[in-house]
Amino acid sequence: MxxxxxxxxxxxxxxxxxxxxxxxxxxxxxxxxxxxxxxxxxxxxxxxxxxxxxxxxxxxxxxxxxxxxxxxxxxxxxxxxxxxxxxxxxxxxxxxxxxxxxxxxxxxxxxxxxxxxxxxxxxxxxxxxxxxxxxxxxxxxxxxxxxxxxxxxxxxxxxxxxxxxxxxxxxxxxxxxxxxxxxKGRLVMHVTMTRAGAHTAGPEASACDALVHAWQACVAHVQKLNAEHSGAFETIQASLRSLRAESDGLCDCATLSAGFRLPRWMLPDELELAMRGVIDANSLVATVAITAEGHERAxxxxxxxxxxxxxxxxxxxxxxxxxxxxxxxxxxxxxxxxxxxxxxxxxxxxxxxxxxxxxxxxxxxxxxxxxxxxxxxxxxxxxxxxxxx
Missing domain, CATH: 3.40.630.10 (Zn peptidases)
Structure with missing residues (x-):
């Protein structure tokens, strides 16, 4: 009616x-x-x-x-x-x-x-x-x-x-x-890379270079993990939330925050451990700080x-x-x-x-x-x- x-x-x-x-x-x-x-x-x-x-x-x-x-x-x-x-x-x-x-x-x-x-x-x-x-x-x-x-x-x-x-x-x-x-589940990671200040024309990677290199390695690892899965709900999604760099003239620092959306087959702690390993293995600078939060399983x-x-x-x-x-x-x-x-x-x-x-x-x-x-x-x-x- x-x-x-x-x-x-x-x-x-x-x-x-x-x-x-x-x-x-x-x-x-x-x-x-x-x-x-x-x-x-x-x-x-x-x-x-x-x-x-x-x-x-x-x-x-x-x-x-x-x-x-x-x-x-x-x-x-x-x-x-x-x-x-x-x-x-x-x-x-x-x-x-x-x-x-x-x-x-x-x-x-x-x-x-x-x-x-x-x-x-x-x-x-x-x-x-x-x-x-x-x-x-x-x-x-x-x-x-x-x-x-x-x-x-x-x-x-x-x-x-x-x-x-x-x-x-x-x-x-x-x-x-x-x-x-x-x-889906979730993991949020924050990564900071620091190195002594140097001339940009020098041979060593800047803090920004090192951070981007490590992030690209993380994305490649996620793609490898996703290889046997398909669909948005059943694959890991990785995205940059923020990226910034700063220098005081003596020390160069670059920081990123990244979010991962997780399928049912991936636990937050498991991915965090994997990402820490990838970052450590691909670090081009000596000082790396990593924190993680927002651990939620799908x-x-x-x-x-x-x-x-x-x-x-x-x-x-x-x-x-x-x-x-x-x-x-x-x-x-x-x-x-x-x-x-x-x-x-x-x-x-x-x-x-x-x-x-x-x-x-x-x-x-x-x-x-x-x-x-x-x-x-x-x-x-x-x-x-x-x-x-």
């Missing part, structure tokens, strides 16, 4: 619900929350969660939690040892990368930093969690995690050992008809996963065909998936090609459709959890 065929009173209720949902995402996007500066936006999240009738808490890491009353009575934020209520965790993130993209709602499109990555998906989760009709012994928790855009993801790491959900949905843009089954589920089935079924009920996806980026799914070992997938409105771009925007109609899909998926998942008990 379209909105035009609804009774006038029901149309008014539907529009009021839509207006409230739009206010949630608008207010979140309008509140700047670069990684490490999320407290104001967490406050906005808490305000809207309370208005939606949910219980609110902020944990020691700064994450915002919004729960249905049944879950709160079982221990609030700390649910590590609780088995009385099966909990569905909707884990989104509230931080964004830097970049001032003004928040403007115009012609059914919300422009602004975080509208896609990932306040749109987070708002979708909050509204869907409040609307879902749940059995008495199934609870839902929405987490607005901090620091996801950093290499250490402190918000997700804080909660991962403090709860054991029965199922989890990660809030990331998949498009309203998409379901993300998994993400993680993926399959189409028979309970969360994937619930999301896919809800998309079909909305009249569309679900599109399963594997992403080459990294998300908090990589952090919690290996530990929780529960049904898990990622979902949210928005085109991920707009992530981190100056043209980031969210189509409001897609956002509202995604709320409907997620509401139905949570209800379906809750029913399955009860049936399996």
């Amino acid at each position: 379209s909105e035009r065929t609804l009774p006038s009173g029901l149309r008014a209720v539907t529009r009021a619900m839509d207006d409230l949902a739009i206010a949630v995402v608008h207010d979140l996007v309008a509140t700047r929350s670069y990684s490490g500066e999320e407290s104001a936006a967490v406050g906005v999240f808490a305000k809207h969660a309370h208005a939606l009738g949910m219980h609110v808490a902020i944990d020691e890491a700064g994450n915002g939690h919004a729960t249905r009353a049944e879950v709160t009575r079982q221990g609030g934020v700390e649910l590590k040892d609780s088995r009385k209520i099966r909990e569905i965790v909707l884990l989104g993130h509230i931080d964004t990368v830097p970049g001032d993209v003004p928040c403007v709602l115009r012609d059914g499109v919300l422009h602004g930093r975080g509208s896609v990555d990932a306040k749109g998906p987070l708002a979708t989760m909050l509204v869907a969690a409040a609307r879902a009709k749940l059995p008495a012994d199934v609870g839902v928790r929405v987490i607005a995690a901090v620091g996801e855009e950093t290499a250490v993801s402190p918000g997700a790491r804080f909660v991962v050992t403090r709860m054991r959900p029965a199922a989890c949905i990660i809030g990331e843009p998949s498009g309203w008809t998409g379901v993300t089954l998994g993400y 993680y993926a589920t399959d189409r028979n996963d309970a969360v994937v089935r619930a999301l896919s079924g809800a998309i079909r009920e909305a009249g569309e065909r679900p599109h399963p996806k594997l992403k080459t980026g990294t998300a908090d799914l990589n952090v919690v998936g290996p530990v929780w070992q529960c049904p898990i997938a990622a979902y949210g409105p928005g085109d991920s090609a707009l992530d981190h771009t100056p043209g980031e925007h969210l189509v409001i109609d897609e956002y509202l459709r995604a709320i409907g899909v997620l509401t139905r998926a949570v209800e379906s998942l809750a029913s399955e959890l009860v049936a399996d008990s």
Whole structure:
């Protein structure tokens, strides 16, 4: 039944619900929350969660939690040892990368930093969690995690050992008809090469020469590792993030930061060890410093996963065909998936090609459709959890 065929009173209720949902995402996007500066936006999240009738808490890491009353009575934020209520965790993130993209709602499109990555998906989760009709012994928790855009993801790491959900949905843009089954792993390395200052006409390699030579050797080694594999999700991707050089007249220094996106067959520690060996073997200067961070292993589920089935079924009920996806980026799914070992997938409105771009925007109609899909998926998942008990 379209909105035009609804009774006038029901149309008014539907529009009021839509207006409230739009206010949630608008207010979140309008509140700047670069990684490490999320407290104001967490406050906005808490305000809207309370208005939606949910219980609110902020944990020691700064994450915002919004729960249905049944879950709160079982221990609030700390649910590590609780088995009385099966909990569905909707884990989104509230931080964004830097970049001032003004928040403007115009012609059914919300422009602004975080509208896609990932306040749109987070708002979708909050509204869907409040609307879902749940059995008495199934609870839902929405987490607005901090620091996801950093290499250490402190918000997700804080909660991962403090709860054991029965199922989890990660809030990331998949498009309203998409379901993300998994993400690649990650490794970030920083390499600095230093040598005594010398004339550029001299025979010895400069610090920059040495660094570029070592990086080229790293890329060649990655290509060798990839030789028996194909496809973006099943191969290692290596990219330079930054490259700089400086000199004080006595010492020349060159530094690079590189990122590696890892398939399921390559562990971060294993690649780090290999890259250290390649750099050491190809160093043209005596002084080399190497550090690494952001170690995340690839993680993926399959189409028979309970969360994937619930999301896919809800998309079909909305009249569309679900599109399963594997992403080459990294998300908090990589952090919690290996530990929780529960049904898990990622979902949210928005085109991920707009992530981190100056043209980031969210189509409001897609956002509202995604709320409907997620509401139905949570209800379906809750029913399955009860049936399996």
